[in-house]
Amino acid sequence: MANTESLENVVLELRRGVIVLAVLSQLSSEQYGYSLLKLLSDQGLEVDQGTLYPLLRRLEAHGLLESVWKLEEARPRRYYIISAEGKKILPKLKKEWAGIVSVMAKVLA
Amino acid sequence: MNLIDRYVTEVGKNLPLLKGREDIEKELKSTLEDMLEDRVEQTGRLRDEAMEIELLKEYGSPQKVAATYNPHPYLIGPRLFPFFLMVLKIVIPVLVTVLLVLTGIRAATDTPFMGMDFVNIVGKGLGGIVSAAITAFGNIVLVFVILERVLPDKEIGDFSDEKDWDPASLAKEPDPDTVKRSDLIAEIVFTFVGLAILNLFPEILGMSYFTEEKAFFIPMFSVEFFKFMPWINAIFLAEIVLDIYLLRSAIWTSVTRIAKIIIEAASIALAVIILRTPDIFGFTAESFQSVPNSSVNAEMLMKIFNFSFSIAIIIVIIVAGVEMAKAAFALLRVNYKRK
Numbered sequence: 001m002a003n004t005e006s007l008e009n010v011v012l013e014l015r016r017g018v019i020v021l022a023v024l025s026q027l028s029s030e031q032y033g034y035s036l037l038k039l040l041s042d043q044g045l046e047v048d049q050g051t052l053y054p055l056l057r058r059l060e061a062h063g064l065l066e067s068v069w070k071l072e073e074a075r076p077r078r079y080y081i082i083s084a085e086g087k088k089i090l091p092k093l094k095k096e097w098a099g100i101v102s103v104m105a106k107v108l109a
Numbered sequence: 110m111n112l113i114d115r116y117v118t119e120v121g122k123n124l125p126l127l128k129g130r131e132d133i134e135k136e137l138k139s140t141l142e143d144m145l146e147d148r149v150e151q152t153g154r155l156r157d158e159a160m161e162i163e164l165l166k167e168y169g170s171p172q173k174v175a176a177t178y179n180p181h182p183y184l185i186g187p188r189l190f191p192f193f194l195m196v197l198k199i200v201i202p203v204l205v206t207v208l209l210v211l212t213g214i215r216a217a218t219d220t221p222f223m224g225m226d227f228v229n230i231v232g233k234g235l236g237g238i239v240s241a242a243i244t245a246f247g248n249i250v251l252v253f254v255i256l257e258r259v260l261p262d263k264e265i266g267d268f269s270d271e272k273d274w275d276p277a278s279l280a281k282e283p284d285p286d287t288v289k290r291s292d293l294i295a296e297i298v299f300t301f302v303g304l305a306i307l308n309l310f311p312e313i314l315g316m317s318y319f320t321e322e323k324a325f326f327i328p329m330f331s332v333e334f335f336k337f338m339p340w341i342n343a344i345f346l347a348e349i350v351l352d353i354y355l356l357r358s359a360i361w362t363s364v365t366r367i368a369k370i371i372i373e374a375a376s377i378a379l380a381v382i383i384l385r386t387p388d389i390f391g392f393t394a395e396s397f398q399s400v401p402n403s404s405v406n407a408e409m410l411m412k413i414f415n416f417s418f419s420i421a422i423i424i425v426i427i428v429a430g431v432e433m434a435k436a437a438f439a440l441l442r443v444n445y446k447r448k
Contacts, residue, residue, distance in 0.1 A: 033136060034143040050169060050177040053136065057129070057178070069135075075143075078136050 019047055019055060021093050024086055027065060032077040056080055064089065112161045113141050116171060123175030133178060141168070185253045189260075193253045197246070199291060203298050204245050208238045210302075214313065285439055286361045293352045300352075304345045307338065315391065328391040329414075340379050347372050366440040373433035380426045390415055 022045055026036060033053055040047050059065045064086035067078050082090065121134045144164055149156050168174065176182070185193050212234030306313065315328040351368050355361070383389060390411075 032139070032143075034140050049140065050174060053133075053140070054177045057133075058180075075139055076135060077139050078132070 018097075019045075019051065020059070021097055022047075023052070023055060023059065024064065024082055024090050024093065027080055027082040027086075030068075030079040030081040032079050036080070059086070112158060112165065113138060113145075116165050116168075117141070119171035120175050123172050125175075125179045125181070137174070141165075181258060183257070185250070186257050189253055189257055193249070196249055196253075199294055200245055200249060201242055203295055205238055205242055206295075207298060207302055208234070208241055210299075212238065214306075286443070288355045288359055288361060290356060290359075293356050297349055297352045297356075300345050300348050304342065304349075307341065311335070329418075331388055331391045333386055334383070334389045334391075337379065337383055344372060344375050344379060347375075361439065363440060363443065366436045369436040370433050370440070373429045373436070376429040377426050377433070380422050380429065384419060384422045384426075390418055 022040060023036065026039055031039060033049075033056060036056075037047060037049065037052055056065065056067075060067055060080070064083055065080050066083045067080045069076050069078050071077075117134050117138045120137060121130060124130050124133060141164065145156055145160065148154070148160060148164065154160060212231065216230045216234065311328070311330070312326070314330060315326055347368075351365065351372060355365060358365070
């Protein structure tokens, strides 16, 4: 029981940072929360709603995203898109990620 | 109001007080509607309450959903916690010590006899100390809870000395020129309490004696003692000013060490003069005679108190002497090194 819990916690920790990068990378074109969730899911990355929405708010508060409300099919939707600041840091994050992947590949080999 | 609306309202109620609360509710409703629409398409079923219940169950309880938006899931966050602990470690011991000393003074002066009064005073005093410590703890927690929520993240970051920390500060021996903040704070508090008692509440320094009709109070010190008050105040104030200056500068210099030597020398001189002044003590044969039907062995008590007072003054002289010697030694050592 305790082992399963610690495993889950470690997996959550591992995924947390990855999700930020995944979200930023998908928002070069605007997406609303649910469409982004599906977009990530279609590519194999399942993200919990309880993680995604607060994360979108945090990234917006840090100036990495911008959002706007739009009325579509009589339903208001909040669309998110990467900001100029976000565009600046995304390549750096990608480079960092590539570095981590290559280092970890060596470490785990 | 349908189930989805009620759910969104319930989440809203549990959301922390933050900007964009309505936005969160609006976005949540829009998401849930999208998800339901998706389910209708995927399953071919019609939207009904059972489908909504199923979805909401998967989405989680309103409290859990609201909690994910909480930017401060802690009462006191990890960045402020070390600072919080530091304040607690200073305030609680100082408070408890000061109150213990005051209780001791009351127990010793109000009731020279081991009896119910003594037990009452000590019992009440100890109870008061526990409740004061708990109150102080609660107030400190409250202040930090507020700080955690109103200080911008950058300001909180300033409390940690990470950036300025230099491994070279882990010298094998502590730098003798660095002041010990805890000592200074304790000294300021005790000196302040001493000043306050002697100037504002000299009436608590004495012995109360109760008969059935009347209460009698014999002050501990005579008028002769209070003639020294301007000198005592001057020395205590000088001590507080020096301590505050040292707290700010955080380092001993030759000037502050000379000031410390002068203050301690003045304390010793004053203590010696007080010790050699006759009739300085309030407990005299005459003062005991004012108490009718006194069963007190006046002469015996007088001797005990006079002796205790002399011992206390001698301890003051020894402590001041040690402090003076330490400052003088440090001054000489620093000057010797420079040569």
